[in-house]
Structures are given as C-alpha cells and as structure tokens.
Amino acid sequence: MSNYPEELKYSKEHEWVRINGKEVTIGITDYAAEQLGDVVFVEIPKVGTEYKQDAAFGVVESVKSVSDIYVPVAGKVIEVNQNLIDQPALINEDPYQKGWIARFEIQDPSQLNHLLSAKQYDQFLSEEA
Amino acid sequence: MTQEQLKKTPLFSEHQKLHAKMVGFGGWHMPIQYVGIIEEHHHVRNQVGIFDVSHMGEFFVSGPDALGFLNGMTTNDLNKLQDGQCQYNILCQENGGVVDDIIVCRLAPDNFLVVVNAGNIQKDFSWLMQHKPDTVDLIDASDDWAMLALQGPQSDALMQAFFNEDFSAVPYFGIIRHSFKNAPLFISRTGYTGERGFEIFVPSEYARDFWNKIFEVGSIFNLQPIGLGARDTLRLEACYSLYGHELLPTISPLEADLSWVVKLQKNTPFVGKDFLLEQKRQGVPRQLIAFEMMEAGIARQDCRVFASNVDVGYVTSGTYSPTLQKSIGLALIDAETLRQNKELFVEVRQQMKQIKKVAKPFYKRPT
Numbered sequence: 001m002s003n004y005p006e007e008l009k010y011s012k013e014h015e016w017v018r019i020n021g022k023e024v025t026i027g028i029t030d031y032a033a034e035q036l037g038d039v040v041f042v043e044i045p046k047v048g049t050e051y052k053q054d055a056a057f058g059v060v061e062s063v064k065s066v067s068d069i070y071v072p073v074a075g076k077v078i079e080v081n082q083n084l085i086d087q088p089a090l091i092n093e094d095p096y097q098k099g100w101i102a103r104f105e106i107q108d109p110s111q112l113n114h115l116l117s118a119k120q121y122d123q124f125l126s127e128e129a
Numbered sequence: 130m131t132q133e134q135l136k137k138t139p140l141f142s143e144h145q146k147l148h149a150k151m152v153g154f155g156g157w158h159m160p161i162q163y164v165g166i167i168e169e170h171h172h173v174r175n176q177v178g179i180f181d182v183s184h185m186g187e188f189f190v191s192g193p194d195a196l197g198f199l200n201g202m203t204t205n206d207l208n209k210l211q212d213g214q215c216q217y218n219i220l221c222q223e224n225g226g227v228v229d230d231i232i233v234c235r236l237a238p239d240n241f242l243v244v245v246n247a248g249n250i251q252k253d254f255s256w257l258m259q260h261k262p263d264t265v266d267l268i269d270a271s272d273d274w275a276m277l278a279l280q281g282p283q284s285d286a287l288m289q290a291f292f293n294e295d296f297s298a299v300p301y302f303g304i305i306r307h308s309f310k311n312a313p314l315f316i317s318r319t320g321y322t323g324e325r326g327f328e329i330f331v332p333s334e335y336a337r338d339f340w341n342k343i344f345e346v347g348s349i350f351n352l353q354p355i356g357l358g359a360r361d362t363l364r365l366e367a368c369y370s371l372y373g374h375e376l377l378p379t380i381s382p383l384e385a386d387l388s389w390v391v392k393l394q395k396n397t398p399f400v401g402k403d404f405l406l407e408q409k410r411q412g413v414p415r416q417l418i419a420f421e422m423m424e425a426g427i428a429r430q431d432c433r434v435f436a437s438n439v440d441v442g443y444v445t446s447g448t449y450s451p452t453l454q455k456s457i458g459l460a461l462i463d464a465e466t467l468r469q470n471k472e473l474f475v476e477v478r479q480q481m482k483q484i485k486k487v488a489k490p491f492y493k494r495p496t
Contacts, residue, residue: 037150037358038167040449041425041456059478061427063166063449064358066478085425092165 003030005096009112010121011072016096017115023078024112026071027100028060028091031125036062039091042084045102050076053111058101060091073111075104138183139275139336147354155247157184159357166358170451173322173363174494177281178355179343184247186271187330188254191240194264199233199241201399202260204382206392210235215302215317219382219390220253221401225408226378227385229253230370234304234317242304242315242330244276246372260400275336279343280326280363282494283350288316288327291346296327309339321360323367323492362448365457368419368490374430374446375417375459383408384461386417386489415442416464419491420473422456423483428475434460435481436471444475452492460484 004010009017014032018025033039043059051057056068057077080102084090091099106112116124135158144151149160160181162169172178190199200207205218212235220228229249234242245253254269261267279287288296292307296318299305304317312335320326331339344352361371370376375385382391383405393406422428432444447458462473467486474481 037162038165040167041427043425059426063362063451064161066427066429 004118004121006118008096008118009115010118010124011070011115012124013070013072015070015072017072017112018100019109019112022106022109023103024073024075024106025100025103026069027095028069029121030095032060032067033092033095033099036060036065036067037092038063039088042088042091042101044080044082044084045077047077047080050074051104060088069101071102071104072115073104073106074108075106077102078105079103136184138181139333140181140183140340143337143340144181144354149354149356152357154357155184157247159184160354162356162358163354166356166362167451169353169355169359170362172351172353173281173324173355173359174452175282176351176353177279177283177287177347178353178359179340179347180278180280180355180357180360181275181340182278182328182360183275183333183336185276186245186247186250186253186269187274187276188243188245188257189240189268189270190243190257190265192265193239194262195239195241195266197397198261198265199243200395200397202257203231203233204391204399204401204405205233206395207233207235208396212237213303213305215304215319217302217390219376219387220256221382221399221405222378223401223404225381225383225401225404227372227376227380227382228256228378229372230376230387232317232319234315236304236306236315249372273333275331275333275339277329277331277336277340277343278320278322278326279329280320280322280324280355282325283352284324284326287343287347287350287352290350291343309335309342321367321369322363323369323490324363324494361446362451365446365448365459366450366452366490366492368459371446375461380415380461381405381408381413384413384415384417413464415461416467417445417459417461418467418486419489420458420460420475420484421453421487422458422475423485425456426477426480426482427456428458428460428477428482428484433476434462434484435474435476436463436466436469439466441466441471441473450491457491458484 041061058069215234232244315330428447442462
C-alpha cells in the first residue's frame with residue numbers, strides 16, 4: 001500500500017529528502033502522512049532561516065495529532081511550499097510531489113550519509129511494526 | 130493499558146475487515162477511522178453513517194422504588210419522564226463534581242435503561258450500588274448489548290427501508306422496543322452528532338448479523354461506517370460535552386453550562402443538590418465557553434488560557450471543524466475574566482495564540 005520512491009532518501013523520523021547537489025527538498029513520507037491522518041494545518045519556516053542538523057523546522061497538524069518536522073542536515077531555507085497554507089491536505093494526497101514542505105541549501109552533504117534508502121526505510125518500518 | 134487488556138466489541142472483526150485504524154478508548158479497541166476523519170464527518174452531516182458504540186454501558190434499574198432512587202442520584206427531573214422517553218442526565222457527587230453524564234430511558238414506570246460512558250461503567254455501577262436500597266434491582270448488562278448509532282439526514286429513510294416501517298412517530302429522545310430476527314431491540318431517537326438519527330441496542334450475539342444486514346439495505350443510501358475520530362469532531366461542533374473533557378469530578382454541571390439539566394426545584398432531594406444550590410446562589414467560579422482560534426493550529430485539551438498574561442483557565446476539547454473549516458474548542462475559564470470581556474490567548478506549543486469566544490453551538494443542523 002505504502003510507496004517509497006527509490007530516488008529519495010529517508011530519515012527514521014519519517015522525512016523524505018530529495019538531494020540535488022547542495023540543494024535538498026524535504027517532506028514527510030506516505031507512512032507519516034497515513035499515521036497522522038487528515039492534515040489540517042502546516043507550519044512552514046521562513047525563507048532565509050538557518051537550521052542545525054536534526055532541528056525542528058516545521059509542524060504538521062492533523063485532526064487528531066501534531067508532529068514536528070526535522071531537517072536531517074544543517075542548512076538554510078531557500079524556498080517553502082506556500083500552497084500548504086491553504087491546502088494542507090496536499091501532504092496526504094501527494095506527499096512526495098505537491099506535498100513537499102521546504103527546500104534547503106546545505107553546506108555539508110556528508111551529513112546526509114546516515115539517511116536510509118527506500119529499501120532500508122521500508123525494512124525499518126516493518127521492524128518498528 | 131496494554132493492547133491485550135483492551136476489550137473487543139462484538140464488531141471487532143468487522144472493523145478489521147473494513148481496515149479501520151483501531152485505537153484504545155475507554156478500555157476498548159475502537160475504530161478511530163475507516164477512510165479519514167474529515168470525509169467521515171461530512172458523510173454524517175450530508176448522508177448517513179453508522180457508529181459502533183458498543184463500548185457504552187447499559188444498566189437496567191427496576192423495582193417499585195427505581196424511579197425514586199434514580200431521581201435521588203441525578204440532577205435532572207425524572208418525574209417528568211413518561212414511558213418511552215429518554216432524558217439526558219448527570220450523576221453528581223456531594224461536592225457537585227460530575228461522576229458521569231448518562232441517558233435514562235423509562236421503559237415502564239418501574240423499569241429504566243441507563244446508558245453510561247464506557248470508561249465509567251465500573252465506577253458508575255459501584256456508585257449506584259453504594260446508594261441503592263434493597264428494593265431496587267440494578268443490573269450491569271453492558272456485555273449483553275451492542276449499541277449502534279445511525280446518524281445523518283438519510284437515517285429516517287434507511288430505518289424505514291430496513292424495518293419496512295415508518296419511524297416518524299418516534300419523537301426526539303423517544304425510545305421503542307423492536308425486534309430483529311429473534312432478538313429484542315431498543316431503538317431511540319438520540320445521538321451525539323447534531324444530526325437526525327437513531328441509537329439501536331442489539332443483543333451482542335446478533336450484532337454482526339445486524340451490522341451486515343444494515344449495510345446491505347444501506348448501500349442505496351450510501352451508508353458508511355464512521356469512527357470515533359469523526360464522532361469527536363461531530364459532537365464538538367454540536368457542543369456536546371464529553372466525560373473526561375468537559376465533565377469531570379473537578380467540574381460542576383453548572384460550570385459545564387449544563388444548568389438546563391440541573392433541576393434544583395425538583396421535589397426529590399438528590400446527591401449534590403446542596404452544593405449546586407449554593408454554587409448557583411454565589412455564581413459559578415468558572416464557565417465553559419466555545420471558542421475559535423484566530424491563528425493557525427489547534428488548541429488541544431489542557432492547553433492553558435491567558436488574559437493579560439494571567440492564567441485564567443484551560444481548554445477542555447479542541448479540534449479542527451470540518452464543517453466550518455476552522456480550529457474550534459471549548460474552554461473552562463474564570464467567570465470574572467469573562468465578565469470583563471478580556472482578550473483571551475491560548476498557549477500552544479510555547480506560543481500564545483489569540484482565541485475568540487463565540488456562541489454555542491458551532492453547528493446547528495438546518496431545520
């Protein structure tokens with residue numbers, strides 16, 4: 001049922017990361033969206049804000065619960081998905097494309113080495129369950 | 130409580146077949162959602178849905194002194210109740226705190242069905258047992274009965290199709306006896322959603338048959354199963370109290386805005402009456418208000434409320450209203466602060482967000 005695109009990397013906190021040189025795009029996985037249920041509010045960061053590795057940079061809130069979103073690598077926000085303000089459900093409908101949350105410029109790509117591949121993430125989930 | 134200790138309703142396997150997301154609630158494995166809270170919520174507002182509420186408790190109270198006993202234990206006036214009528218009611222402690230909110234149904238002059246909250250079954254039963262005279266019979270029949278809530282504008286049409294009978298003669302808060310196969314049923318025109326609807330008490334061993342049959346008949350009405358998640362958003366839009374949130378032993382029914390259920394002038398003295406009389410005379414120290422958030426985010430239960438940087442109360446329930454598409458909630462606030470009409474702020478995740486007091490309820494069904 002769940003889907004984890006091969007070209008993305010994954011964190012154990014259920015973020016996905018699309019890596020494009022020193023630019024990374026971050027969102028939450030299909031699994032995370034499914035666990036949260038209907039997303040009704042998304043708090044997105046301001047462009048220009050700098051975050052340390054593993055810092056909380058946003059919040060995703062559903063009818064039933066609320067959850068921080070973490071950036072798995074230190075970086076500066078260069079673009080945010082403004083559509084999420086009016087259409088938070090994009091996170092449930094299309095978590096990997098229209099539901100992206102923020103794009104960061106990063107300094108040290110080696111910080112991405114600990115991220116999981118799609119296959120490893122899938123395995124991680126089955127171990128958690 | 131571990132997963133293994135949670136009780137299962139007779140419909141547990143049906144929920145699994147429907148791939149419901151299950152959670153622990155009041156000691157029970159319950160479906161929180163089947164397809165999604167928002168979709169299920171709209172389905173009840175616009176069409177018809179069915180909830181498994183078999184976790185709720187059913188007591189039968191009977192004997193010549195049953196009416197007098199129950200009237201002495203509750204704040205509403207049961208003398209007003211006729212056969213075939215239900216009444217929303219409160220069990221209070223001597224100190225005015227709420228033991229539970231219940232529905233009392235008069236089946237006969239000396240026979241009552243009392244519907245109690247799942248998490249309070251044992252507590253309510255011992256509370257009533259402690260006070261009951263020997264001339265009253267009290268039976269906890271909770272395990273013998275499943276309970277289904279059929280709610281939504283299409284519920285009358287579906288009931289008519291299912292039983293081949295018109296239910297328009299059953300008034301709001303009326304209850305009748307009926308049957309399904311060889312099983313006796315109770316059917317009341319009650320609910321917890323703010324929509325038209327019925328609650329149906331089915332003997333546990335017939336629950337699965339009934340559930341499957343009503344989906345068969347209900348398919349032309351687009352009947353859908355609805356989880357506890359939507360039950361919460363629906364009841365909150367209608368401003369119905371939920372035990373554990375708006376009602377607790379630390380909250381009086383007068384504070385909880387249930388003075389319409391507290392009949393201080395009734396003939397029978399009742400547990401909590403002296404306290405409630407005095408509280409009414411002095412004025413309630415706190416008041417339950419309905420609010421909307423002025424900013425994004427949901428203020429959930431126990432979030433503190435501030436006015437002029439002073440802590441003046443807390444949120445009892447908060448959610449996203451699918452009907453209004455706004456963040457809404459109920460909060461118990463210092464009465465003096467409300468009289469002064471001060472600006473109110475709620476602390477959500479270390480941030481102060483402004484809220485606005487609004488009229489209750491958030492949603493009233495079109496008549």
